[in-house]
Amino acid sequence: MTKMTDTAASAAIGAATRELRLPIVRSEAERLAELAQRSQLSYLSYLAEVLSAECDERAERRRQRRIHEARFPRMKRLADFDTNAAPSVSPTTIATLASGSYLDAGQPVVLLGDSGTGKSHLLIGLGIAACEQGRRVRYVTAAQLVNELVEAADERRLSRIVARYGRLDLLCLDELGYVQLDGRGAELLFQVITEREEKASIATASNLPFSEWGQIIPDPRLVAAIVDRVTFHAHIIETGTDSYRLRVTQASRSRRKTA
Numbered sequence: 125m126t127k128m129t130d131t132a133a134s135a136a137i138g139a140a141t142r143e144l145r146l147p148i149v150r151s152e153a154e155r156l157a158e159l160a161q162r163s164q165l166s167y168l169s170y171l172a173e174v175l176s177a178e179c180d181e182r183a184e185r186r187r188q189r190r191i192h193e194a195r196f197p198r199m200k201r202l203a204d205f206d207t208n209a210a211p212s213v214s215p216t217t218i219a220t221l222a223s224g225s226y227l228d229a230g231q232p233v234v235l236l237g238d239s240g241t242g243k244s245h246l247l248i249g250l251g252i253a254a255c256e257q258g259r260r261v262r263y264v265t266a267a268q269l270v271n272e273l274v275e276a277a278d279e280r281r282l283s284r285i286v287a288r289y290g291r292l293d294l295l296c297l298d299e300l301g302y303v304q305l306d307g308r309g310a311e312l313l314f315q316v317i318t319e320r321e322e323k324a325s326i327a328t329a330s331n332l333p334f335s336e337w338g339q340i341i342p343d344p345r346l347v348a349a350i351v352d353r354v355t356f357h358a359h360i361i362e363t364g365t366d367s368y369r370l371r372v373t374q375a376s377r378s379r380r381k382t383a
Contacts, residue, residue: 146178149175152177156177191255194263196252227257232355233328234361237331237362238363247327254293262294266298266301267302300337311343318353326354
């Protein structure tokens, strides 16, 4: 080894970390060296600290990239869900799902409830939790997915798009029930569901009970097949009928009137 001055060592670290693409090592090396010196860490301990900082930053960038690629419409975390406002939702169930074990088993999740009861919050929260565990996730409404599949079929890209959805660790399918699907759209949606059957999880949010899914899917046999697939070994959560958003709005109006 050649003895270097601190200035020369910093320059050498800068050059090497640029070549090796280690930006955190480059930016943190001197600060961590000072901390290591004060703490009397060994050379190996200092090296471990520097490399851990680089690994932590890369893991954070991967988490952020996963969240960006999932295309969530807004950020909602499971920890922010008010279980007191939705007594039918078990905190234990939410904690179990947050661990991601259902993803390893390829189990579906179904969220049923009226508008404003927290279905989308829970759906997005599950998706973000999965992203933070390094999983590949995509959020999409039922109408958006069907439109994408119809366009892909018209352009003869359907098999590629279905395969892409099949490779996800979690598909978050929101708003199933708000828009009626025609026969072709329902069949294309069924292809994606079948592609993932018992292999990868689908989390579905719907404002309709299963008995009313025939209102949005015209073919009774197709309805039965879709319900069968999204409920097999599923975690089914009913968020109720009492709109949280409506209660908040009414409470806000009452406060303004009494002010």
